[in-house]
Amino acid sequence: EAQVTQNPRYLITVTGKKLTVTCSQNMNHEYMSWYRQDPGLGLRQIYYSMNVEVTDKGDVPEGYKVSRKEKRNFPLILESPSPNQTSLYFCASTDPWGGTEAFFGQGTRLTVV
Amino acid sequence: ILNVEQSPQSLHVQEGDSTNFTCSFPSSNFYALHWYRWETAKSPEALFVMTLNGDEKKKGRISATLNTKEGYSYLYIKGSQPEDSATYLCASSGYSSASKIIFGSGTRLSIRP
Numbered sequence: 001e002a003q004v005t006q007n008p009r010y011l012i013t014v015t016g017k018k019l020t021v022t023c024s025q026n027m028n029h030e031y032m033s034w035y036r037q038d039p040g041l042g043l044r045q046i047y048y049s050m051n052v053e054v055t056d057k058g059d060v061p062e063g064y065k066v067s068r069k070e071k072r073n074f075p076l077i078l079e080s081p082s083p084n085q086t087s088l089y090f091c092a093s094t095d096p097w098g099g100t101e102a103f104f105g106q107g108t109r110l111t112v113v
Numbered sequence: 114i115l116n117v118e119q120s121p122q123s124l125h126v127q128e129g130d131s132t133n134f135t136c137s138f139p140s141s142n143f144y145a146l147h148w149y150r151w152e153t154a155k156s157p158e159a160l161f162v163m164t165l166n167g168d169e170k171k172k173g174r175i176s177a178t179l180n181t182k183e184g185y186s187y188l189y190i191k192g193s194q195p196e197d198s199a200t201y202l203c204a205s206s207g208y209s210s211a212s213k214i215i216f217g218s219g220t221r222l223s224i225r226p
Contacts, residue, residue, distance in 0.1 A: 004156075033214070042117075042218035043157075043202065058213065090156065094214075099145045099206075101159030102214060 002027045006091050006105030013081055013112055021076045021108050023091030031094050032074040033058070033102075034066065036087040043090065049074055081112040117205050119217035126193045127225050133189045134220040136203030140184035147204040147214065148177055148188055157202055160188075193224045 004025045013019055025032065033048040035058075045058030049068040063085055065077040074093075078085060091105040118137045126132045138146065145164045149157040161170040166181040174191045190197055200219040 035216070040122075040218060043204075043216035045213060045215070048213065059215075092214075099162065099164055101147065101162050102149075102157075102204075104156035104158075106156055 002103060004091055004093055004103050004105040006089075006108050009106060009108060011108060011110050013110070015082055015112055016080050019078050019081060019110075021078075021089060021091075021110070023074045023076065023105055024072050025074075025091075025093040025103065026072065027093060027103065028071065029093035029095060029103075030071070032068070033092050033094075034064070034074070034076050035090045035092065036060065037090065038087050046076070046089075078110075081110075083112050086110060086112050117203060117215050117217040119201075119203055119220050121220060122218070123221040123223070125223045125225060128193060128195060130193055131189065131191045132193055132222070133187050134201065134222075136186045136188070136205075136217055138184050138186070138203075138205035139207070140181055142207035143181045143184070144206045146179055146181075146186050147202075147206075148186070149202040149204065151200040151202055151219065153199075160201075188220075190222075193222075195224045195226055198222055198224045 007022045030051045034046040035043040037043050044060045046064050047066040049055045089108045092102040094102040120135050147162050148160040151157040161177045163179040168179040170177050176189045179186045200221045202219045204214045204216040206214045
């Protein structure tokens with residue numbers, strides 16, 4: 001079954017404590033992306049990756065890091081989380097160039113206190 | 114940066130009625146327009162991906178049209194059912210930034226029994 005798997009689904013953490021949200025896809029997609037969803041703002045792109053070792057900033061990259069060492073995995077790293085990073089996060093993958101549908105992970109609800 | 118706007122922000126419809134809503138996107142350098150259905154506590158799921166001006170796609174009671182010259186797409190739901198209650202997201206990507214799929218803030222649809 002084609003899927004994008006995110007972990008954890010829910011996370012409560014404290015300000016400044018480094019955390020990683022994992023994302024893995026089994027469709028051999030080259031393109032992967034992270035989004036955050038906040039009320040009234042839709043999905044905003046944080047980082048994306050066109051292929052292994054190729055990553056680029058989206059619209060709201062501040063405070064986040066990513067890596068793409070393998071094609072299937074695209075972890076999102078918060079080195080020093082702050083309360084304004086409390087949000088719902090989605091990972092997605094697709095074939096390149098956005099002409100095919102994106103498959104989304106289940107979402108990670110992060111709360112930073 | 115592409116701006117994708119959806120209207121209305123929310124919509125309440127009586128069961129059995131038909132409805133439609135709009136997605137507006139910049140028409141220059143257009144590449145693809147996506148529609149997603151997003152139920153509470155689930156991940157967005159793709160409904161349609163359209164690339165050609167005049168495209169019309171249909172899936173059951175849901176259909177969509179695309180006008181790339183004027184930069185809009187309509188999503189239609191015929192004979193609304195309670196299970197149609199969800200947020201409908203549209204997203205656009207352009208040739209100059211084809212790797213960035215930019216989402217609107219969504220139309221939240223509620224069906225009254």
